[in-house]
Amino acid sequence: MEALAEGVSSKKKKRRLTKAERKEERAFYILTGPWLLGLLLFFVVPMIASLWISLNKWDMLTPAKFVGLKNYSTAINHDPLFWQSLKVTAMFSVLSVPLGLVFSLLLSLLLNQAVGGMRLFRTIFYLPAVVSGVSVMVLWMWIFNPQIGLLNTLLGYIGIQGPGWIFDPKWALPSLVIMSLWTTVGGSVIIWLAGLKGVPPSLYEAAELDGAGAWQKFKNVTIPMLTPTIFFNLIMGIIGAMQTFGEAYVMTKGGPQNSTLFFNFYLFDHAFQNFKMGYASALAWVLFLLILGLTLLVVRSSAAWVYYEGERN
Amino acid sequence: MTNTSRLWIKNTLVYALLLIGSAVMLIPFIWMLSTSLKESYQVFTWPPKWIPDPIKWSNYVTAFTSLPFGKWFNNTLIITGANIVGAVLSCTLVSYGFARFRARGKNLFFILTLSTMMLPDTVTMIPKFFMFSQMGWINTFYPLIVPLFFGKAYFIFLLRQFFMAIPADLEEAAKIDGASTFGILWRVILPLTIPAIVTITIFQFNDSWKDFMQPILYLSKPDLYTLTLGINFFKSQNNIQWNFLMAASVVTMLPSLFFYFIGQKYFVESITLTGMKG
Numbered sequence: 001m002e003a004l005a006e007g008v009s010s011k012k013k014k015r016r017l018t019k020a021e022r023k024e025e026r027a028f029y030i031l032t033g034p035w036l037l038g039l040l041l042f043f044v045v046p047m048i049a050s051l052w053i054s055l056n057k058w059d060m061l062t063p064a065k066f067v068g069l070k071n072y073s074t075a076i077n078h079d080p081l082f083w084q085s086l087k088v089t090a091m092f093s094v095l096s097v098p099l100g101l102v103f104s105l106l107l108s109l110l111l112n113q114a115v116g117g118m119r120l121f122r123t124i125f126y127l128p129a130v131v132s133g134v135s136v137m138v139l140w141m142w143i144f145n146p147q148i149g150l151l152n153t154l155l156g157y158i159g160i161q162g163p164g165w166i167f168d169p170k171w172a173l174p175s176l177v178i179m180s181l182w183t184t185v186g187g188s189v190i191i192w193l194a195g196l197k198g199v200p201p202s203l204y205e206a207a208e209l210d211g212a213g214a215w216q217k218f219k220n221v222t223i224p225m226l227t228p229t230i231f232f233n234l235i236m237g238i239i240g241a242m243q244t245f246g247e248a249y250v251m252t253k254g255g256p257q258n259s260t261l262f263f264n265f266y267l268f269d270h271a272f273q274n275f276k277m278g279y280a281s282a283l284a285w286v287l288f289l290l291i292l293g294l295t296l297l298v299v300r301s302s303a304a305w306v307y308y309e310g311e312r313n
Numbered sequence: 314m315t316n317t318s319r320l321w322i323k324n325t326l327v328y329a330l331l332l333i334g335s336a337v338m339l340i341p342f343i344w345m346l347s348t349s350l351k352e353s354y355q356v357f358t359w360p361p362k363w364i365p366d367p368i369k370w371s372n373y374v375t376a377f378t379s380l381p382f383g384k385w386f387n388n389t390l391i392i393t394g395a396n397i398v399g400a401v402l403s404c405t406l407v408s409y410g411f412a413r414f415r416a417r418g419k420n421l422f423f424i425l426t427l428s429t430m431m432l433p434d435t436v437t438m439i440p441k442f443f444m445f446s447q448m449g450w451i452n453t454f455y456p457l458i459v460p461l462f463f464g465k466a467y468f469i470f471l472l473r474q475f476f477m478a479i480p481a482d483l484e485e486a487a488k489i490d491g492a493s494t495f496g497i498l499w500r501v502i503l504p505l506t507i508p509a510i511v512t513i514t515i516f517q518f519n520d521s522w523k524d525f526m527q528p529i530l531y532l533s534k535p536d537l538y539t540l541t542l543g544i545n546f547f548k549s550q551n552n553i554q555w556n557f558l559m560a561a562s563v564v565t566m567l568p569s570l571f572f573y574f575i576g577q578k579y580f581v582e583s584i585t586l587t588g589m590k591g
């Protein structure tokens with residue numbers, strides 16, 4: 001903010017730069033030059049190109065044909081799988097993000113207790129996040145194996161016939177939610193723990209003096225003080241969940257019966273299986289606008305529920 | 314007395330919950346290890362044996378020799394190594410520029426940098442693929458390696474935060490002694506930034522080691538596969554041999570674990586730093 005204000009005032013004066021200032025500016029552009037070029041090459045130009053491609057019919061081999069907004073209207077009016085993929089992605093996000101937030105917060109409260117051996121426990125809970133990726137997805141395919149996988153083996157011990165997990169259209173998406181909880185909770189815990197560390201002990205002492213119990217302290221001190229952390233984890237969670245791809249590509253191929261047809265997977269399929277680059281680009285822009293819209297919604301709502309300690313009215 | 318017994322009950326409860334949670338986190342790994350050491354015919358026996366008999370260490374050899382996992386391991390190592398060098402070199406210079414030098418347009422560029430972090434990869438994917446294919450870079454490592462030498466928004470942001478926290482007095486003194494910009498960066502600033510550089514090294518290691526979408530796009534010759542592609546290929550075969558597949562997965566996970574344990578301190582600190590200021 002200060003820098004911005006400075007920029008404004010120097011504009012007003014419109015004086016010429018001194019020699020030292022020119023030297024400083026040159027140093028800035030030399031140092032950041034590679035990145036500014038990278039921004040242009042890998043972000044600005046591809047973004048404009050992608051927007052243009054989304055208005056065309058193009059298979060990357062023959063010349064593109066301009067079709068206007070047809071790709072967008074086809075998706076919205078004539079493509080049930082577009083809506084299915086949106087539904088799958090939305091349901092996955094609606095389930096996995098809040099569940100992830102609640103589980104990781106509870107876990108971090110547990111890991112914030114002053115008992116011995118906590119370092120070891122924190123490491124254990126973080127392990128899945130460390131190794132995540134294709135090897136973890138493959139591991140979970142094995143865990144979800146209906147006949148002899150870990151889950152149905154454990155359920156078998158107590159006499160329950162487990163479901164078909166990722167092979168059952170009803171269970172496939174919930175299965176992936178379960179897996180995502182296992183892999184992502186550890187990463188959020190670290191951020192929660194940092195947030196918890198930042199709550200001043202004096203607030204708890206004051207609450208105790210007022211006769212607050214454990215629940216009241218949690219509700220009236222911990223939660224309000226953690227709202228910036230909730231905000232951060234929520235935004236990161238939404239952005240991540242909306243872009244789920246590997247789970248569908250590696251584990252389910254979008255099935256069974258399109259029950260895990262994630263948006264990004266559907267898009268990828270159009271681009272690199274069917275070579276419908278225009279349509280895929282249109283899908284990419286729809287996803288981008290959805291993520292942008294959701295993020296802005298959360299950011300705008302944050303004024304009402306996020307409390308920053310440094311900020312006083 | 315009541316206080317101590319209440320504390321005792323509380324601690325017992327805490328440990329009980331911690332142990333249950335740890336079991337949930339660890340049992341999948343134990344299951345994976347157990348499967349990776351089984352005879353092929355034992356993988357599908359019911360009820361499963363948690364401790365395989367006999368313990369087939371040779372599964373690991375088989376997994377690595379029946380498919381070119383050694384080659385894939387090397388490919389992944391080359392790409393990851395080059396990515397780390399590229400990211401550390403470029404991001405150090407760029408973020409130093411953002412942290413220390415005033416220039417017209419700087420704020421605009423910084424906001425632009427931050428906003429790229431929100432952009433889904435799929436938006437730029439198709440034009441980038443087209444660009445690299447025009448350059449004849451499909452089925453080479455270049456599309457995976459070269460972009461990192463231009464920098465990476467998240468690391469630039471992270472390192473800038475670190476640089477901003479270093480007092481400018483040190484540089485002023487060096488400047489008076491006649492040191493050049495690069496001289497100051499090299500001799501004065503870098504030694505103080507080692508923790509941050511270790512951090513981005515670990516982050517980049519993880520990103521490159523587990524990357525999947527980019528290798529799928531650019532590497533279609535089995536000779537060029539990375540480990541993630543190799544495991545996915547292994548999995549796609551008609552008869553999945555779970556014991557060998559799990560052995561390969563274990564080996565793929567080990568370097569991540571190793572890196573995590575040596576850099577644990579930095580890792581957690583930086584996630585915290587960016588998380589809180591994010």
